[in-house]
Amino acid sequence: MESATPVIVAIDGPSGTGKSSTSKAVAAQLGLSYLDTGAQYRAITWWMVTNGIDTADPFAIASAAGKPEIVSGTDPEKPAITVDGLDVAGPIREQDVTSKVSAVSAVPEVRARITELQRAIAGSAVTGIVVEGRDIGTTVLPDADLKVFLTASPEARAARRSGELEGADLHATREALVKRDAADSSRKTSPLAKADDAVEVDTTDLTLQQVIECVVTLVEEKRAGR
Ligand SMILES: Nc1ncnc2c1ncn2[C@@H]1O[C@H](COP(=O)(O)OP(=O)(O)OP(=O)(O)O)[C@@H](O)[C@H]1O
Ligand SMILES: Nc1ccn([C@@H]2O[C@H](COP(=O)(O)O)[C@@H](O)[C@H]2O)c(=O)n1
Numbered sequence: 269m270e271s272a273t274p275v276i277v278a279i280d281g282p283s284g285t286g287k288s289s290t291s292k293a294v295a296a297q298l299g300l301s302y303l304d305t306g307a308q309y310r311a312i313t314w315w316m317v318t319n320g321i322d323t324a325d326p327f328a329i330a331s332a333a334g335k336p337e338i339v340s341g342t343d344p345e346k347p348a349i350t351v352d353g354l355d356v357a358g359p360i361r362e363q364d365v366t367s368k369v370s371a372v373s374a375v376p377e378v379r380a381r382i383t384e385l386q387r388a389i390a391g392s393a394v395t396g397i398v399v400e401g402r403d404i405g406t407t408v409l410p411d412a413d414l415k416v417f418l419t420a421s422p423e424a425r426a427a428r429r430s431g432e433l434e435g436a437d438l439h440a441t442r443e444a445l446v447k448r449d450a451a452d453s454s455r456k457t458s459p460l461a462k463a464d465d466a467v468e469v470d471t472t473d474l475t476l477q478q479v480i481e482c483v484v485t486l487v488e489e490k491r492a493g494r
Contacts, residue, residue: 273396274393274394274395274396274397275300275396275413275487275490275491276390276393276396276399276409276411276412276413276414277291277294277300277396277397277398277399277413277415277416278400278401278404278405278414278415278463278466279291279294279398279400279401279404279415279416279417279418279483280400280401280403280404280405280415280417280418280460280461280462280463280466281402281417281444281460282404282419282420282425282445282449282452282453282460283448283452284342284425284428284445285307285418285419285420285425285430285471286304286418286420286471286476286477287401287418287478289398289476290400290476290478290479290480290483291344291400292344292347292398293344293476293480294398294480294483294484294487294493295344295398296345297480297484298396298484300344300393300395300396300397300398300485301342301343301389301393301394301395301396301398302343302344302397302398302400303340303389303397303399303400303402304340304347304349304400304401305382305386305400305401305404305408305438306369306400306401306402307347307428308340308349308382308386309369309373309488310360310369311338311351311356311492312336312338312351312372312373312381312382313360313365313368313369313372314351314356314359314360314365315336315338315352316329316372317364317365319335323368323371323372324371326375327342329372329375329377329378330375330376330377333377333378333380333381334377334381335479336351336352336373337351337353338350338351338382338385340385342389342393342396350486357383366444367444369448370448370455371451372452373452373455374455374457376456376457379457379458383407383408383458386409387409388407390408397430399412402452402460402461403458403461404464405417405461406461406463407458410463413490414467414486415463415465416466416467417463417467417469418464418468418469418471418479419468419469420472421470421472422442422445422446424471424473425445426438426441426442426445428441429445432474447483469482469483
């Protein structure tokens with residue numbers, strides 16, 4: 269691959285494995301765009317909740333799936349997301365959205381809508397893009413130049429998440445992560461899964477900097493055609 273060719277990097281994995289932190293840093297370091305697909309699923313979930321759609325009713329979600337306009341920024345230095353022109357970067361991280369996002373993202377009409385957006389964004393990235401999520405290597409961008417699947421023990425992931433939230437209970441955080449992963453892995457449409465040709469990186473005992481260096485090296489090797 270020549271360096272002028274846009275490079276497409278897919279980074280998947282369960283919750284708290286370091287996908288966002290790694291993807292943003294790798295994209296910034298290599299001058300690539302960045303797309304947080306979890307933020308898109310959170311944004312559509314936020315819209316459903318805000319508009320009184322019952323998130324336990326897949327038919328109600330399916331019929332509303334085409335309504336919100338979701339726009340994602342792709343600058344890794346300042347990721348942005350709007351719904352119908354409103355900045356929702358803060359609200360989409362709230363607990364209510366986190367607890368409902370797996371149910372909303374399991375609805376095939378939601379996935380079809382968001383997948384189309386993701387492919388359009390990736391297709392228009394001039395230098396290339398790092399796209400992170402759960403089904404990027406398997407479904408959204410199966411021809412990605414590099415696929416990475418990040419993992420880490422539930423204990424390490426819970427400790428990382430608890431560190432972000434003052435006073436968070438480690439056991440409850442671990443249970444919530446495991447529950448969300450189980451829902452995301454067991455849905456029928458495009459579940460959380462490692463692509464057969466993805467490079468698996470267990471980040472349990474690695475620092476964030478080590479994971480970033482590892483992925484940057486993998487991208488550079490691809491670019492060099494090795
Ligand atoms: N290798 C690492 N060592 C220690 N902490 C890390 C490591 N990777 C990420 N972190 C920290 O763990 C937390 C979760 O990371 P991040 O948000 O990147 O994970 P994620 O996989 O994108 O999670 P989610 O899918 O839930 O959005 C952050 O506070 C981040 O700084
Ligand atoms: N490609 C993706 C990305 C995310 N999801 C769903 O969104 C949830 C939130 O993701 P975060 O990365 O922000 O934690 C996640 O739990 C999935 O339900 C998805 O389905 N596909």
